[in-house]
Amino acid sequence: MEVYFLGTSGGVPSPERSLPCTAVHRNGRTVLLDCGEGSQRRLMQSPVSLMSVDHILLSHHHGDHVTGIPGLVQTMDLFSRERPLTIHGPEGTVDLIDDMMNMYDGPPGYEVQVNDVPPEGSFNIDGLQVYAVPTQHSVASLGFVLREATRPGRFDPGAAKALGVPEGPMFSRLQSGMDVEIGGRKVIPEDVMGEPRRGRSIAYSGDTLPCDDFAIAARDVCLMVHEATFPDGMEKRAEESGHSTFSQAAAVAKRANSRMLVLTHISPRVEDPVEMEKAAMEALGGPFVVAARDMDSIQVRFPD
Ligand SMILES: [Zn+2]
Ligand SMILES: [Zn+2]
Incomplete structure:
Protein backbone atom coordinates (compact mmCIF):
# COMPACT_ATOMS: atom_id res chain seq x y z
CA MET A 1 0.00 0.00 0.00
CA GLU A 2 1.57 3.27 -1.11
CA VAL A 3 0.51 6.77 -0.15
CA TYR A 4 1.31 9.72 -2.44
CA PHE A 5 1.14 13.27 -1.15
CA LEU A 6 0.02 15.02 -4.31
CA GLY A 7 -1.08 18.34 -2.83
CA THR A 8 0.12 19.46 0.59
CA SER A 9 -0.94 23.11 0.85
CA GLY A 10 -3.94 24.44 2.73
CA GLY A 11 -6.30 27.23 1.70
CA VAL A 12 -4.32 28.55 -1.24
CA PRO A 13 -1.64 26.88 -3.37
CA SER A 14 1.95 28.09 -3.50
CA PRO A 15 4.52 27.60 -6.26
CA GLU A 16 5.77 24.51 -4.40
CA ARG A 17 2.54 23.13 -2.99
CA SER A 18 -0.70 22.19 -4.73
CA LEU A 19 -4.10 22.06 -2.98
CA PRO A 20 -4.98 19.08 -0.77
CA CYS A 21 -4.94 15.64 -2.34
CA THR A 22 -3.51 12.39 -0.99
CA ALA A 23 -3.64 9.16 -3.01
CA VAL A 24 -3.82 5.71 -1.40
CA HIS A 25 -2.73 3.12 -3.95
CA ARG A 26 -3.42 -0.54 -3.21
CA ASN A 27 -3.74 -3.63 -5.43
CA GLY A 28 -3.55 -1.48 -8.56
CA ARG A 29 -6.48 0.78 -7.62
CA THR A 30 -6.50 4.22 -6.01
CA VAL A 31 -8.53 6.09 -3.41
CA LEU A 32 -8.09 9.88 -3.27
CA LEU A 33 -8.36 11.69 0.04
CA ASP A 34 -9.71 15.12 -0.99
CA CYS A 35 -9.28 16.54 -4.47
CA GLY A 36 -8.15 20.17 -4.57
CA GLU A 37 -7.49 22.12 -7.75
CA GLY A 38 -4.49 20.74 -9.63
CA SER A 39 -4.91 17.16 -8.36
CA GLN A 40 -5.17 15.68 -11.86
CA ARG A 41 -1.87 17.23 -12.95
CA ARG A 42 -0.18 15.95 -9.80
CA LEU A 43 -1.59 12.48 -10.53
CA MET A 44 -0.10 12.68 -14.02
CA GLN A 45 3.27 13.56 -12.47
CA SER A 46 3.06 10.57 -10.09
CA PRO A 47 3.44 6.85 -10.83
CA VAL A 48 -0.30 6.43 -10.14
CA SER A 49 -2.58 6.27 -13.18
CA LEU A 50 -5.34 8.84 -13.11
CA MET A 51 -7.69 6.17 -14.45
CA SER A 52 -6.96 3.91 -11.45
CA VAL A 53 -8.90 6.31 -9.18
CA ASP A 54 -12.19 4.60 -8.31
CA HIS A 55 -13.11 6.45 -5.11
CA ILE A 56 -12.70 9.98 -3.74
CA LEU A 57 -13.25 10.64 -0.03
CA LEU A 58 -14.05 14.28 0.72
CA SER A 59 -13.37 15.48 4.25
CA HIS A 60 -15.53 18.59 3.77
CA HIS A 61 -16.71 21.02 1.10
CA HIS A 62 -14.28 23.93 1.35
CA GLY A 63 -13.05 24.90 -2.11
CA ASP A 64 -9.43 23.93 -1.53
CA HIS A 65 -10.57 20.27 -1.05
CA VAL A 66 -13.08 19.86 -3.89
CA THR A 67 -12.16 22.15 -6.80
CA GLY A 68 -10.14 19.41 -8.52
CA ILE A 69 -13.19 17.22 -9.08
CA PRO A 70 -14.72 18.84 -12.22
CA GLY A 71 -11.47 18.71 -14.19
CA LEU A 72 -10.67 15.17 -13.10
CA VAL A 73 -14.17 13.93 -14.01
CA GLN A 74 -13.92 15.55 -17.42
CA THR A 75 -10.44 14.19 -18.18
CA MET A 76 -11.56 10.65 -17.25
CA ASP A 77 -14.41 11.09 -19.72
CA LEU A 78 -12.07 12.29 -22.48
CA PHE A 79 -9.91 9.21 -21.73
CA SER A 80 -13.06 7.06 -22.41
CA ARG A 81 -13.46 5.82 -18.85
CA GLU A 82 -16.04 3.08 -18.38
CA ARG A 83 -15.66 2.14 -14.71
CA PRO A 84 -17.85 4.06 -12.27
CA LEU A 85 -16.28 6.70 -10.04
CA THR A 86 -17.67 7.03 -6.50
CA ILE A 87 -17.40 10.21 -4.45
CA HIS A 88 -18.02 9.98 -0.69
CA GLY A 89 -18.33 12.96 1.63
CA PRO A 90 -20.31 14.55 4.43
CA GLU A 91 -23.99 15.42 4.15
CA GLY A 92 -24.64 17.61 1.08
CA THR A 93 -22.07 15.88 -1.15
CA VAL A 94 -24.82 14.58 -3.48
CA ASP A 95 -26.02 18.17 -4.04
CA LEU A 96 -22.47 19.51 -4.44
CA ILE A 97 -21.53 16.95 -7.10
CA ASP A 98 -24.92 17.45 -8.84
CA ASP A 99 -24.08 21.14 -9.17
CA MET A 100 -20.61 20.33 -10.51
CA MET A 101 -22.02 17.89 -13.10
CA ASN A 102 -24.29 20.68 -14.36
CA MET A 103 -21.16 22.52 -15.50
CA TYR A 104 -20.78 20.05 -18.37
CA ASP A 105 -22.44 19.73 -21.71
CA GLY A 106 -24.25 16.53 -20.65
CA PRO A 107 -23.16 13.96 -18.05
CA PRO A 108 -19.91 12.02 -18.53
CA GLY A 109 -20.08 8.72 -20.39
CA TYR A 110 -19.46 6.70 -17.20
CA GLU A 111 -21.33 6.63 -13.93
CA VAL A 112 -20.45 9.07 -11.15
CA GLN A 113 -21.93 7.68 -7.93
CA VAL A 114 -22.16 9.88 -4.86
CA ASN A 115 -22.46 8.80 -1.25
CA ASP A 116 -23.51 11.18 1.55
CA VAL A 117 -21.69 9.54 4.47
CA PRO A 118 -23.49 9.82 7.81
CA PRO A 119 -21.40 10.86 10.82
CA GLU A 120 -19.78 7.66 12.13
CA GLY A 121 -20.76 5.86 8.92
CA SER A 122 -18.71 2.92 7.67
CA PHE A 123 -18.39 1.28 4.27
CA ASN A 124 -16.05 -1.02 2.38
CA ILE A 125 -13.85 -0.20 -0.61
CA ASP A 126 -12.23 -3.31 -2.14
CA GLY A 127 -11.48 -4.92 1.22
CA LEU A 128 -10.58 -1.65 2.91
CA GLN A 129 -13.04 -0.80 5.67
CA VAL A 130 -13.56 2.97 5.86
CA TYR A 131 -14.76 4.56 9.11
CA ALA A 132 -15.97 8.18 9.03
CA VAL A 133 -15.41 10.29 12.14
CA PRO A 134 -17.05 13.70 12.66
CA THR A 135 -14.25 16.22 13.20
CA GLN A 136 -14.17 19.84 14.41
CA HIS A 137 -13.91 22.34 11.56
CA SER A 138 -15.91 25.44 10.60
CA VAL A 139 -18.31 23.39 8.41
CA ALA A 140 -19.55 19.75 8.55
CA SER A 141 -16.37 17.68 8.30
CA LEU A 142 -15.21 14.09 8.49
CA GLY A 143 -11.94 12.35 9.18
CA PHE A 144 -11.48 8.87 7.71
CA VAL A 145 -9.81 5.75 9.09
CA LEU A 146 -9.05 3.06 6.50
CA ARG A 147 -8.31 -0.42 7.80
CA GLU A 148 -7.57 -3.67 6.01
CA ALA A 149 -9.09 -6.87 7.43
CA THR A 150 -6.96 -8.97 9.77
CA ARG A 151 -4.78 -11.62 8.18
CA PRO A 152 -4.47 -15.26 9.34
CA GLY A 153 -1.85 -15.88 12.01
CA ARG A 154 1.56 -17.32 11.16
CA PHE A 155 1.74 -21.09 10.52
CA ASP A 156 3.95 -22.95 13.03
CA MET A 193 -1.65 -21.07 13.55
CA GLY A 194 -0.71 -18.03 15.63
CA GLU A 195 -3.01 -15.15 16.53
CA PRO A 196 -4.62 -13.29 13.58
CA ARG A 197 -2.40 -10.40 12.46
CA ARG A 198 -3.55 -6.86 11.86
CA GLY A 199 -3.80 -5.43 8.36
CA ARG A 200 -2.44 -2.06 7.24
CA SER A 201 -4.23 1.11 8.24
CA ILE A 202 -4.27 4.85 7.54
CA ALA A 203 -6.06 7.69 9.32
CA TYR A 204 -6.72 10.98 7.50
CA SER A 205 -7.85 13.96 9.56
CA GLY A 206 -9.02 16.42 6.90
CA ASP A 207 -9.25 19.98 8.28
CA THR A 208 -9.88 19.98 12.01
CA LEU A 209 -8.98 21.18 15.45
CA PRO A 210 -7.17 18.50 17.47
CA CYS A 211 -10.02 15.99 17.81
CA ASP A 212 -10.35 13.30 20.52
CA ASP A 213 -12.88 11.22 18.57
CA PHE A 214 -10.49 11.07 15.63
CA ALA A 215 -7.60 9.98 17.89
CA ILE A 216 -9.78 7.24 19.40
CA ALA A 217 -10.97 5.96 16.00
CA ALA A 218 -7.39 5.99 14.70
CA ARG A 219 -6.05 3.81 17.54
CA ASP A 220 -2.81 2.01 16.56
CA VAL A 221 -2.89 2.98 12.87
CA CYS A 222 0.23 2.39 10.79
CA LEU A 223 0.10 5.93 9.37
CA MET A 224 -1.70 9.08 10.42
CA VAL A 225 -1.98 11.91 7.89
CA HIS A 226 -2.94 15.00 9.87
CA GLU A 227 -3.45 18.58 8.87
CA ALA A 228 -0.94 21.08 10.27
CA THR A 229 -2.14 24.38 8.86
CA PHE A 230 -0.41 26.69 11.32
CA PRO A 231 3.05 26.86 12.84
CA ASP A 232 3.43 26.37 16.57
CA GLY A 233 2.69 29.62 18.38
CA MET A 234 -0.45 30.30 16.33
CA GLU A 235 -2.79 28.18 18.46
CA LYS A 236 -5.31 31.01 18.84
CA ARG A 237 -5.61 31.55 15.09
CA ALA A 238 -5.84 27.77 14.61
CA GLU A 239 -8.66 27.52 17.11
CA GLU A 240 -10.60 30.40 15.54
CA SER A 241 -10.48 28.81 12.10
CA GLY A 242 -10.87 25.13 13.06
CA HIS A 243 -7.32 24.03 12.30
CA SER A 244 -4.30 22.51 14.08
CA THR A 245 -0.69 23.46 14.62
CA PHE A 246 2.22 21.09 14.00
CA SER A 247 2.62 20.11 17.65
CA GLN A 248 -1.14 19.75 18.17
CA ALA A 249 -1.21 17.29 15.26
CA ALA A 250 1.68 15.40 16.85
CA ALA A 251 -0.22 15.19 20.14
CA VAL A 252 -3.21 13.61 18.34
CA ALA A 253 -0.91 11.04 16.71
CA LYS A 254 0.62 10.27 20.10
CA ARG A 255 -2.82 9.80 21.68
CA ALA A 256 -3.74 7.43 18.85
CA ASN A 257 -0.43 5.53 19.19
CA SER A 258 0.11 5.94 15.46
CA ARG A 259 3.34 4.40 14.19
CA MET A 260 4.06 7.29 11.87
CA LEU A 261 2.75 10.81 11.32
CA VAL A 262 2.80 12.81 8.09
CA LEU A 263 1.75 16.45 8.29
CA THR A 264 -0.04 18.07 5.38
CA HIS A 265 -2.35 21.04 4.60
CA ILE A 266 0.58 23.30 5.38
CA SER A 267 -0.20 26.98 5.03
CA PRO A 268 2.11 29.08 2.85
CA ARG A 269 2.65 31.15 6.01
CA VAL A 270 4.75 28.31 7.49
CA GLU A 271 8.17 29.59 6.54
CA ASP A 272 10.22 26.61 7.62
CA PRO A 273 8.27 23.33 7.71
CA VAL A 274 11.41 21.37 8.68
CA GLU A 275 11.88 23.43 11.83
CA MET A 276 8.20 22.93 12.67
CA GLU A 277 8.58 19.22 11.93
CA LYS A 278 11.38 19.04 14.52
CA ALA A 279 9.20 20.77 17.11
CA ALA A 280 6.39 18.31 16.39
CA MET A 281 8.80 15.42 16.73
CA GLU A 282 9.81 16.67 20.16
CA ALA A 283 6.14 17.02 21.12
CA LEU A 284 5.54 13.45 19.98
CA GLY A 285 8.63 12.13 21.77
CA GLY A 286 9.50 9.97 18.77
CA PRO A 287 11.32 10.19 15.47
CA PHE A 288 8.52 9.49 13.01
CA VAL A 289 7.12 12.87 11.99
CA VAL A 290 7.42 14.16 8.44
CA ALA A 291 6.10 17.42 7.02
CA ALA A 292 5.03 16.29 3.55
CA ARG A 293 6.15 18.02 0.39
CA ASP A 294 4.22 17.61 -2.87
CA MET A 295 5.01 14.30 -4.58
CA ASP A 296 6.47 12.65 -1.46
CA SER A 297 5.38 9.05 -1.11
CA ILE A 298 5.41 6.42 1.62
CA GLN A 299 5.08 2.67 1.60
CA VAL A 300 2.74 1.50 4.38
CA ARG A 301 3.94 -1.89 5.62
CA PHE A 302 2.16 -4.57 7.61
CA PRO A 303 2.53 -3.90 11.33
CA ASP A 304 3.91 -7.42 11.96
ZN1 LIG B 1 -8.48 23.18 3.73
ZN1 LIG C 1 -11.47 23.67 5.43
Missing part, protein backbone atom coordinates in the same frame (compact mmCIF):
# COMPACT_ATOMS: atom_id res chain seq x y z
CA PRO A 157 5.49 -25.93 11.18
CA GLY A 158 7.11 -27.18 14.43
CA ALA A 159 3.73 -27.37 16.16
CA ALA A 160 2.26 -29.20 13.17
CA LYS A 161 5.08 -31.77 13.11
CA ALA A 162 4.77 -32.27 16.88
CA LEU A 163 1.12 -33.18 16.31
CA GLY A 164 2.20 -35.78 13.74
CA VAL A 165 1.24 -33.81 10.61
CA PRO A 166 3.62 -34.67 7.74
CA GLU A 167 5.06 -31.86 5.67
CA GLY A 168 3.29 -31.43 2.31
CA PRO A 169 -0.35 -31.10 1.26
CA MET A 170 -1.62 -31.35 4.84
CA PHE A 171 0.42 -28.26 5.77
CA SER A 172 -1.32 -26.37 2.96
CA ARG A 173 -4.77 -27.56 4.09
CA LEU A 174 -4.14 -26.29 7.63
CA GLN A 175 -2.78 -22.98 6.35
CA SER A 176 -5.88 -22.43 4.24
CA GLY A 177 -8.13 -22.98 7.25
CA MET A 178 -9.12 -26.64 6.82
CA ASP A 179 -8.93 -29.50 9.34
CA VAL A 180 -6.79 -32.60 8.71
CA GLU A 181 -6.97 -36.10 10.17
CA ILE A 182 -3.91 -38.04 11.39
CA GLY A 183 -4.50 -41.64 12.44
CA GLY A 184 -8.13 -40.96 13.34
CA ARG A 185 -7.23 -37.81 15.29
CA LYS A 186 -8.30 -34.39 14.07
CA VAL A 187 -5.86 -31.45 13.90
CA ILE A 188 -7.51 -28.05 13.44
CA PRO A 189 -5.89 -24.83 12.09
CA GLU A 190 -6.09 -23.18 15.54
CA ASP A 191 -3.65 -25.86 16.81
CA VAL A 192 -0.91 -24.71 14.43
Whole structure:
Protein backbone atom coordinates (compact mmCIF):
# COMPACT_ATOMS: atom_id res chain seq x y z
CA MET A 1 0.00 0.00 0.00
CA GLU A 2 1.57 3.27 -1.11
CA VAL A 3 0.51 6.77 -0.15
CA TYR A 4 1.31 9.72 -2.44
CA PHE A 5 1.14 13.27 -1.15
CA LEU A 6 0.02 15.02 -4.31
CA GLY A 7 -1.08 18.34 -2.83
CA THR A 8 0.12 19.46 0.59
CA SER A 9 -0.94 23.11 0.85
CA GLY A 10 -3.94 24.44 2.73
CA GLY A 11 -6.30 27.23 1.70
CA VAL A 12 -4.32 28.55 -1.24
CA PRO A 13 -1.64 26.88 -3.37
CA SER A 14 1.95 28.09 -3.50
CA PRO A 15 4.52 27.60 -6.26
CA GLU A 16 5.77 24.51 -4.40
CA ARG A 17 2.54 23.13 -2.99
CA SER A 18 -0.70 22.19 -4.73
CA LEU A 19 -4.10 22.06 -2.98
CA PRO A 20 -4.98 19.08 -0.77
CA CYS A 21 -4.94 15.64 -2.34
CA THR A 22 -3.51 12.39 -0.99
CA ALA A 23 -3.64 9.16 -3.01
CA VAL A 24 -3.82 5.71 -1.40
CA HIS A 25 -2.73 3.12 -3.95
CA ARG A 26 -3.42 -0.54 -3.21
CA ASN A 27 -3.74 -3.63 -5.43
CA GLY A 28 -3.55 -1.48 -8.56
CA ARG A 29 -6.48 0.78 -7.62
CA THR A 30 -6.50 4.22 -6.01
CA VAL A 31 -8.53 6.09 -3.41
CA LEU A 32 -8.09 9.88 -3.27
CA LEU A 33 -8.36 11.69 0.04
CA ASP A 34 -9.71 15.12 -0.99
CA CYS A 35 -9.28 16.54 -4.47
CA GLY A 36 -8.15 20.17 -4.57
CA GLU A 37 -7.49 22.12 -7.75
CA GLY A 38 -4.49 20.74 -9.63
CA SER A 39 -4.91 17.16 -8.36
CA GLN A 40 -5.17 15.68 -11.86
CA ARG A 41 -1.87 17.23 -12.95
CA ARG A 42 -0.18 15.95 -9.80
CA LEU A 43 -1.59 12.48 -10.53
CA MET A 44 -0.10 12.68 -14.02
CA GLN A 45 3.27 13.56 -12.47
CA SER A 46 3.06 10.57 -10.09
CA PRO A 47 3.44 6.85 -10.83
CA VAL A 48 -0.30 6.43 -10.14
CA SER A 49 -2.58 6.27 -13.18
CA LEU A 50 -5.34 8.84 -13.11
CA MET A 51 -7.69 6.17 -14.45
CA SER A 52 -6.96 3.91 -11.45
CA VAL A 53 -8.90 6.31 -9.18
CA ASP A 54 -12.19 4.60 -8.31
CA HIS A 55 -13.11 6.45 -5.11
CA ILE A 56 -12.70 9.98 -3.74
CA LEU A 57 -13.25 10.64 -0.03
CA LEU A 58 -14.05 14.28 0.72
CA SER A 59 -13.37 15.48 4.25
CA HIS A 60 -15.53 18.59 3.77
CA HIS A 61 -16.71 21.02 1.10
CA HIS A 62 -14.28 23.93 1.35
CA GLY A 63 -13.05 24.90 -2.11
CA ASP A 64 -9.43 23.93 -1.53
CA HIS A 65 -10.57 20.27 -1.05
CA VAL A 66 -13.08 19.86 -3.89
CA THR A 67 -12.16 22.15 -6.80
CA GLY A 68 -10.14 19.41 -8.52
CA ILE A 69 -13.19 17.22 -9.08
CA PRO A 70 -14.72 18.84 -12.22
CA GLY A 71 -11.47 18.71 -14.19
CA LEU A 72 -10.67 15.17 -13.10
CA VAL A 73 -14.17 13.93 -14.01
CA GLN A 74 -13.92 15.55 -17.42
CA THR A 75 -10.44 14.19 -18.18
CA MET A 76 -11.56 10.65 -17.25
CA ASP A 77 -14.41 11.09 -19.72
CA LEU A 78 -12.07 12.29 -22.48
CA PHE A 79 -9.91 9.21 -21.73
CA SER A 80 -13.06 7.06 -22.41
CA ARG A 81 -13.46 5.82 -18.85
CA GLU A 82 -16.04 3.08 -18.38
CA ARG A 83 -15.66 2.14 -14.71
CA PRO A 84 -17.85 4.06 -12.27
CA LEU A 85 -16.28 6.70 -10.04
CA THR A 86 -17.67 7.03 -6.50
CA ILE A 87 -17.40 10.21 -4.45
CA HIS A 88 -18.02 9.98 -0.69
CA GLY A 89 -18.33 12.96 1.63
CA PRO A 90 -20.31 14.55 4.43
CA GLU A 91 -23.99 15.42 4.15
CA GLY A 92 -24.64 17.61 1.08
CA THR A 93 -22.07 15.88 -1.15
CA VAL A 94 -24.82 14.58 -3.48
CA ASP A 95 -26.02 18.17 -4.04
CA LEU A 96 -22.47 19.51 -4.44
CA ILE A 97 -21.53 16.95 -7.10
CA ASP A 98 -24.92 17.45 -8.84
CA ASP A 99 -24.08 21.14 -9.17
CA MET A 100 -20.61 20.33 -10.51
CA MET A 101 -22.02 17.89 -13.10
CA ASN A 102 -24.29 20.68 -14.36
CA MET A 103 -21.16 22.52 -15.50
CA TYR A 104 -20.78 20.05 -18.37
CA ASP A 105 -22.44 19.73 -21.71
CA GLY A 106 -24.25 16.53 -20.65
CA PRO A 107 -23.16 13.96 -18.05
CA PRO A 108 -19.91 12.02 -18.53
CA GLY A 109 -20.08 8.72 -20.39
CA TYR A 110 -19.46 6.70 -17.20
CA GLU A 111 -21.33 6.63 -13.93
CA VAL A 112 -20.45 9.07 -11.15
CA GLN A 113 -21.93 7.68 -7.93
CA VAL A 114 -22.16 9.88 -4.86
CA ASN A 115 -22.46 8.80 -1.25
CA ASP A 116 -23.51 11.18 1.55
CA VAL A 117 -21.69 9.54 4.47
CA PRO A 118 -23.49 9.82 7.81
CA PRO A 119 -21.40 10.86 10.82
CA GLU A 120 -19.78 7.66 12.13
CA GLY A 121 -20.76 5.86 8.92
CA SER A 122 -18.71 2.92 7.67
CA PHE A 123 -18.39 1.28 4.27
CA ASN A 124 -16.05 -1.02 2.38
CA ILE A 125 -13.85 -0.20 -0.61
CA ASP A 126 -12.23 -3.31 -2.14
CA GLY A 127 -11.48 -4.92 1.22
CA LEU A 128 -10.58 -1.65 2.91
CA GLN A 129 -13.04 -0.80 5.67
CA VAL A 130 -13.56 2.97 5.86
CA TYR A 131 -14.76 4.56 9.11
CA ALA A 132 -15.97 8.18 9.03
CA VAL A 133 -15.41 10.29 12.14
CA PRO A 134 -17.05 13.70 12.66
CA THR A 135 -14.25 16.22 13.20
CA GLN A 136 -14.17 19.84 14.41
CA HIS A 137 -13.91 22.34 11.56
CA SER A 138 -15.91 25.44 10.60
CA VAL A 139 -18.31 23.39 8.41
CA ALA A 140 -19.55 19.75 8.55
CA SER A 141 -16.37 17.68 8.30
CA LEU A 142 -15.21 14.09 8.49
CA GLY A 143 -11.94 12.35 9.18
CA PHE A 144 -11.48 8.87 7.71
CA VAL A 145 -9.81 5.75 9.09
CA LEU A 146 -9.05 3.06 6.50
CA ARG A 147 -8.31 -0.42 7.80
CA GLU A 148 -7.57 -3.67 6.01
CA ALA A 149 -9.09 -6.87 7.43
CA THR A 150 -6.96 -8.97 9.77
CA ARG A 151 -4.78 -11.62 8.18
CA PRO A 152 -4.47 -15.26 9.34
CA GLY A 153 -1.85 -15.88 12.01
CA ARG A 154 1.56 -17.32 11.16
CA PHE A 155 1.74 -21.09 10.52
CA ASP A 156 3.95 -22.95 13.03
CA PRO A 157 5.49 -25.93 11.18
CA GLY A 158 7.11 -27.18 14.43
CA ALA A 159 3.73 -27.37 16.16
CA ALA A 160 2.26 -29.20 13.17
CA LYS A 161 5.08 -31.77 13.11
CA ALA A 162 4.77 -32.27 16.88
CA LEU A 163 1.12 -33.18 16.31
CA GLY A 164 2.20 -35.78 13.74
CA VAL A 165 1.24 -33.81 10.61
CA PRO A 166 3.62 -34.67 7.74
CA GLU A 167 5.06 -31.86 5.67
CA GLY A 168 3.29 -31.43 2.31
CA PRO A 169 -0.35 -31.10 1.26
CA MET A 170 -1.62 -31.35 4.84
CA PHE A 171 0.42 -28.26 5.77
CA SER A 172 -1.32 -26.37 2.96
CA ARG A 173 -4.77 -27.56 4.09
CA LEU A 174 -4.14 -26.29 7.63
CA GLN A 175 -2.78 -22.98 6.35
CA SER A 176 -5.88 -22.43 4.24
CA GLY A 177 -8.13 -22.98 7.25
CA MET A 178 -9.12 -26.64 6.82
CA ASP A 179 -8.93 -29.50 9.34
CA VAL A 180 -6.79 -32.60 8.71
CA GLU A 181 -6.97 -36.10 10.17
CA ILE A 182 -3.91 -38.04 11.39
CA GLY A 183 -4.50 -41.64 12.44
CA GLY A 184 -8.13 -40.96 13.34
CA ARG A 185 -7.23 -37.81 15.29
CA LYS A 186 -8.30 -34.39 14.07
CA VAL A 187 -5.86 -31.45 13.90
CA ILE A 188 -7.51 -28.05 13.44
CA PRO A 189 -5.89 -24.83 12.09
CA GLU A 190 -6.09 -23.18 15.54
CA ASP A 191 -3.65 -25.86 16.81
CA VAL A 192 -0.91 -24.71 14.43
CA MET A 193 -1.65 -21.07 13.55
CA GLY A 194 -0.71 -18.03 15.63
CA GLU A 195 -3.01 -15.15 16.53
CA PRO A 196 -4.62 -13.29 13.58
CA ARG A 197 -2.40 -10.40 12.46
CA ARG A 198 -3.55 -6.86 11.86
CA GLY A 199 -3.80 -5.43 8.36
CA ARG A 200 -2.44 -2.06 7.24
CA SER A 201 -4.23 1.11 8.24
CA ILE A 202 -4.27 4.85 7.54
CA ALA A 203 -6.06 7.69 9.32
CA TYR A 204 -6.72 10.98 7.50
CA SER A 205 -7.85 13.96 9.56
CA GLY A 206 -9.02 16.42 6.90
CA ASP A 207 -9.25 19.98 8.28
CA THR A 208 -9.88 19.98 12.01
CA LEU A 209 -8.98 21.18 15.45
CA PRO A 210 -7.17 18.50 17.47
CA CYS A 211 -10.02 15.99 17.81
CA ASP A 212 -10.35 13.30 20.52
CA ASP A 213 -12.88 11.22 18.57
CA PHE A 214 -10.49 11.07 15.63
CA ALA A 215 -7.60 9.98 17.89
CA ILE A 216 -9.78 7.24 19.40
CA ALA A 217 -10.97 5.96 16.00
CA ALA A 218 -7.39 5.99 14.70
CA ARG A 219 -6.05 3.81 17.54
CA ASP A 220 -2.81 2.01 16.56
CA VAL A 221 -2.89 2.98 12.87
CA CYS A 222 0.23 2.39 10.79
CA LEU A 223 0.10 5.93 9.37
CA MET A 224 -1.70 9.08 10.42
CA VAL A 225 -1.98 11.91 7.89
CA HIS A 226 -2.94 15.00 9.87
CA GLU A 227 -3.45 18.58 8.87
CA ALA A 228 -0.94 21.08 10.27
CA THR A 229 -2.14 24.38 8.86
CA PHE A 230 -0.41 26.69 11.32
CA PRO A 231 3.05 26.86 12.84
CA ASP A 232 3.43 26.37 16.57
CA GLY A 233 2.69 29.62 18.38
CA MET A 234 -0.45 30.30 16.33
CA GLU A 235 -2.79 28.18 18.46
CA LYS A 236 -5.31 31.01 18.84
CA ARG A 237 -5.61 31.55 15.09
CA ALA A 238 -5.84 27.77 14.61
CA GLU A 239 -8.66 27.52 17.11
CA GLU A 240 -10.60 30.40 15.54
CA SER A 241 -10.48 28.81 12.10
CA GLY A 242 -10.87 25.13 13.06
CA HIS A 243 -7.32 24.03 12.30
CA SER A 244 -4.30 22.51 14.08
CA THR A 245 -0.69 23.46 14.62
CA PHE A 246 2.22 21.09 14.00
CA SER A 247 2.62 20.11 17.65
CA GLN A 248 -1.14 19.75 18.17
CA ALA A 249 -1.21 17.29 15.26
CA ALA A 250 1.68 15.40 16.85
CA ALA A 251 -0.22 15.19 20.14
CA VAL A 252 -3.21 13.61 18.34
CA ALA A 253 -0.91 11.04 16.71
CA LYS A 254 0.62 10.27 20.10
CA ARG A 255 -2.82 9.80 21.68
CA ALA A 256 -3.74 7.43 18.85
CA ASN A 257 -0.43 5.53 19.19
CA SER A 258 0.11 5.94 15.46
CA ARG A 259 3.34 4.40 14.19
CA MET A 260 4.06 7.29 11.87
CA LEU A 261 2.75 10.81 11.32
CA VAL A 262 2.80 12.81 8.09
CA LEU A 263 1.75 16.45 8.29
CA THR A 264 -0.04 18.07 5.38
CA HIS A 265 -2.35 21.04 4.60
CA ILE A 266 0.58 23.30 5.38
CA SER A 267 -0.20 26.98 5.03
CA PRO A 268 2.11 29.08 2.85
CA ARG A 269 2.65 31.15 6.01
CA VAL A 270 4.75 28.31 7.49
CA GLU A 271 8.17 29.59 6.54
CA ASP A 272 10.22 26.61 7.62
CA PRO A 273 8.27 23.33 7.71
CA VAL A 274 11.41 21.37 8.68
CA GLU A 275 11.88 23.43 11.83
CA MET A 276 8.20 22.93 12.67
CA GLU A 277 8.58 19.22 11.93
CA LYS A 278 11.38 19.04 14.52
CA ALA A 279 9.20 20.77 17.11
CA ALA A 280 6.39 18.31 16.39
CA MET A 281 8.80 15.42 16.73
CA GLU A 282 9.81 16.67 20.16
CA ALA A 283 6.14 17.02 21.12
CA LEU A 284 5.54 13.45 19.98
CA GLY A 285 8.63 12.13 21.77
CA GLY A 286 9.50 9.97 18.77
CA PRO A 287 11.32 10.19 15.47
CA PHE A 288 8.52 9.49 13.01
CA VAL A 289 7.12 12.87 11.99
CA VAL A 290 7.42 14.16 8.44
CA ALA A 291 6.10 17.42 7.02
CA ALA A 292 5.03 16.29 3.55
CA ARG A 293 6.15 18.02 0.39
CA ASP A 294 4.22 17.61 -2.87
CA MET A 295 5.01 14.30 -4.58
CA ASP A 296 6.47 12.65 -1.46
CA SER A 297 5.38 9.05 -1.11
CA ILE A 298 5.41 6.42 1.62
CA GLN A 299 5.08 2.67 1.60
CA VAL A 300 2.74 1.50 4.38
CA ARG A 301 3.94 -1.89 5.62
CA PHE A 302 2.16 -4.57 7.61
CA PRO A 303 2.53 -3.90 11.33
CA ASP A 304 3.91 -7.42 11.96
ZN1 LIG B 1 -8.48 23.18 3.73
ZN1 LIG C 1 -11.47 23.67 5.43
